[in-house]
Amino acid sequence: MIWLAWRQFRLQAWLAAAALAVLAIALAVTGPGLTHLFDLSGIPGCQNDCGQLAGNFMNALAHTGYELVFYLAVAIMFLIPGIIGVFWGAPLITREIESGTLRLAWSQSITRTRWLAGKLALAGLAAMATAGLLSLMVSWWAVPVDRATGLAAGRTGASGINRFTPVLFGAQGIAPVGYAALAFVLGVTLGVLIRRTVPAMAATLAAFAGIQIAWPLWVRPHLMTPLTWTAPFNPAMLNTLSAHSPDSMTIITGVRLPGSWILTNQTLTASGQADLGPVPAPCKTGTWQACQTALLRLHLRQIVSYQPASRYWEFQWIETGIFLTLALALAGFSFWRVRRRLLG
């Protein structure tokens, strides 16, 4: 069974190896330059408040083209699990159904369970290995960027984009391994249910995209109870002051929590109301100092709910564990379905 599974999987394995090699070369070529730039930025030797140096470094990346490489690498990391699910997972069973070779395979002395186990194991492990290797390469390459974004406090005072925020979380660490496993098994399951290749590929893409969008929005923030940080309103960190209507203003205040994932950031009255009242007169026409004094008199509070940077690896492991468990559950369902029904 191993030989047969390999024989059917050969082309995809070579393509994956070639793609990995190309990416490895690209990252190896640009990696030392990035590290050199990072060493020159002064961040490794800086003791406290390295935010300005980190900001300079990020701007230098934008001007030298490394930022483009970084975004391409992140985009590839986000696309790879979906591509694995669509091109490796969905056709695994449906190709055999459509070409009729399923009947040949099932009329051999090997059981259906053993047959599916061989195919799933080989391609599934290859999928996880591909995603893992890619993630390893990208994470190694992006170490300077991660350190800089973990320090940077932008002019808004917020932690901005860092490896914990949803934009980058799924592109590094071990999360891509879980994603690849789930996407692959999702493809196989939908193939078993739909039994036609192209519709199964489309359904896998839609389902996996839906999971990837819904997960960081509604599930990941609650994997561990967020921490709450609260402090009196600090006018020096004021980001925006605006008024939708004459009686109610909204204030957005920056916060300095480097490397953490900010979930909510609200500026409220002392009693916790979101309605801050009208814009103080000195802020409409007057000096910045007078406006600051007027705002301080309102005794506002800033409440931030966030996941601290120290929890990054816990979140990676929890998320990978959940996705692997889901993958195993779907695989179990596929086995049951293949044994109980005629698919041809």
Next chain:
Amino acid sequence: MIWLTWRQFRVQAWVAGAALAVFAIALAASGPHLSSLYGSNGLTTCHGSGPCGTAATSFLQQVRHDPLYSALYNACFGLLAAVPALIGVFWGAPLITREIEAGTFRLAWNQSITRTRWLAAKLGLTGLAALAAAGLLSLMVTWWSSPIQAAAPLLPRDANGFSVVLSRFQPLLFATRGITPLGYAVFAFALGAAAGVLIRHTLPAMAVTLAVFAAIQVAMPMWVRPHFISPVTATSRLDTANITGVEFNGPHITVYPGIDLPGAGAWILSSQAVTASGQPFTGPRPKACGAGSFQACQAALGRLNLRQQVVYQPASRYWDFQWIETGIFLALALALAGLCFWWVQRRRLT
């Protein structure tokens, strides 16, 4: 032939229609409130760059911090970037390869209809559907995000890094607004069909279409698009009064000039400080900039006789570029369609 094409295309049409409808409802529900937010920040009545700049910054910060609007804004990008590729992979590649793999092309070619007519109906009708889907999507997204795009040029120059990101000429926005998505969709569709006739197996054709289309989409803004029309080079003196900021990062020194030569909405290809002889300025860093006031650093840099050289495409050329790019992709699509017709004529039935 029209009925047959529709019959084979039915499922894809319904799925696309449903997805478009859902997205249209989401945009229609949130669009009016976005416009009213634009108005309530005073952007419809402001005069002058100062008040308009503050109003624009406030409006865009509110949009950025609102989870619904920022999610929808990103969804617009994601959908418009993905839809041409999806059309190429799921509508274009299986168009002919499914018939080849199933053998039904022999039945189709044995009818009284000519092969050319058969292919013309399939390519033409599905291609029109692709054009319509991409066009509708682009129209919806351009309408919904028009307040944001209208506020972008009003921003003051260094407002939290927004002004560059939101310039409609920069690659990501250029590819997802206006008429370029139509060109991409038709091209991806034709690419899928051509890959299908050359490779004759569905899965490899889909993979090749995806890879080639992605490569072209990455290569186009980097190496081809800047040269459609010769860019404009402008130079301004970097004297003491003109330097608003400087950053040193190893060999890379970035000087921020006070004059915005290209203007709002331009596509800046390169912007660097050059010495009097025209070479890029790489240092050495003046001593006054290491430890001292910014004024001393400014004065030291001003004495070096530097100039800011900006190579850019002015904002007025935006629609020229849109038409040129769409034209190129439509021409490529026609060439690929011609390839499909030629192959269909040559192919033997056995």
